[in-house]
Amino acid sequence: MNFRPLNETVHICSESYEDRRQFMQDKPQSDYVQLPVIYFVTPTYPRREQIPELTRLAHTLLHIPRLHWLVADDQEKCNDYMDKLLYRFGMPFTHMVSPMPSKFRNEKPAPRGVANRRAALQWIRQHNLTNGILYFGDDDNTYDLRLFSEIRKTQRVSMFPVGLIADYGVSGPVVRKGKVVAFLDSWVAGRRWPVDMAGFAVNLEYMAQYPYVNMPYKPGYEEDLFLRSIGLQMNLIEPRGNNCTEILVWHTQTKSKKLGMVRLESKYLDDRSNLGALLHNLKLMGVTSTTESEGRNALISKNGRENPHSKILS
Numbered sequence: 001m002n003f004r005p006l007n008e009t010v011h012i013c014s015e016s017y018e019d020r021r022q023f024m025q026d027k028p029q030s031d032y033v034q035l036p037v038i039y040f041v042t043p044t045y046p047r048r049e050q051i052p053e054l055t056r057l058a059h060t061l062l063h064i065p066r067l068h069w070l071v072a073d074d075q076e077k078c079n080d081y082m083d084k085l086l087y088r089f090g091m092p093f094t095h096m097v098s099p100m101p102s103k104f105r106n107e108k109p110a111p112r113g114v115a116n117r118r119a120a121l122q123w124i125r126q127h128n129l130t131n132g133i134l135y136f137g138d139d140d141n142t143y144d145l146r147l148f149s150e151i152r153k154t155q156r157v158s159m160f161p162v163g164l165i166a167d168y169g170v171s172g173p174v175v176r177k178g179k180v181v182a183f184l185d186s187w188v189a190g191r192r193w194p195v196d197m198a199g200f201a202v203n204l205e206y207m208a209q210y211p212y213v214n215m216p217y218k219p220g221y222e223e224d225l226f227l228r229s230i231g232l233q234m235n236l237i238e239p240r241g242n243n244c245t246e247i248l249v250w251h252t253q254t255k256s257k258k259l260g261m262v263r264l265e266s267k268y269l270d271d272r273s274n275l276g277a278l279l280h281n282l283k284l285m286g287v288t289s290t291t292e293s294e295g296r297n298a299l300i301s302k303n304g305r306e307n308p309h310s311k312i313l314s
Contacts, residue, residue: 043116
């Protein structure tokens with residue numbers, strides 16, 4: 001296949017190369033300086049669950065030394081709240097915005113996360129990074145800490161099974177005598193590499209050999225076409241996770257709900273109670289908003305009984 005070079009516009013909101021963590025897994029940071037860096041790419045998008053998902057993921061990544069977190073957000077403008085959140089975790093990170101092109105937004109299914117991953121690939125190329133490991137990690141997956149030790153050993157492309165995928169509950173390589181020979185996945189659809197995005201890692205030195213590395217906007221085929229763009233051959237794949245017998249990453253998904261709405265008069269959102277600051281922070285997170293006219297008045301109770309807002313907040 002013919003692949004075109006990436007030409008994404010990378011808009012950096014904030015980044016930090018400082019690692020303020022003194023200890024990881026009971027060892028000082030200095031014990032890990034020889035390890036290759038894992039570039040952990042997380043596509044994300046505005047929704048009510050976004051900040052909780054990223055917070056949960058961060059508290060996994062905080063255990064991992066020598067990791068740079070690339071967070072690519074599917075929106076036009078930078079989010080100051082997210083900048084502060086990512087900085088507070090104290091690990092190296094880059095926060096960028098990379099919205100899906102408008103021509104794809106009405107497609108069913110839409111190529112969600114592709115613009116984000118393409119922007120991260122462009123960032124890696126712009127920085128001429130050839131030492132380290134690339135991994136695509138969604139914000140709602142669940143990661144075993146052993147995964148990171150496994151992928152850090154990747155010489156070219158490593159693969160491993162992912163749990164909770166589609167009808168079989170798993171997607172991953174078939175291994176015989178220590179070699180990947182085929183794949184188990186309930187949706188083949190002509191894909192040469194029918195694997196989940198979380199089911200492989202790539203060595204950047206290997207990837208640098210392919211100037212046209214790409215991830216086209218083709219829903220369902222993102223992994224397959226990316227792996228084709230880096231010239232992957234079956235004999236190059238390194239099975240991880242105890243010869244692909246263990247699940248080290250799960251495709252968990254949080255049930256998404258619409259934006260919450262609290263009906264409360266603005267005069268009660270001052271500093272007489274915590275509610276003004278609390279609801280303001282939740283609005284910044286994209287979790288809930290306030291209104292003075294829509295829906296039922298917010299329930300505020302005491303001793304098991306609803307009370308008028310004026311009685312509690314005046």
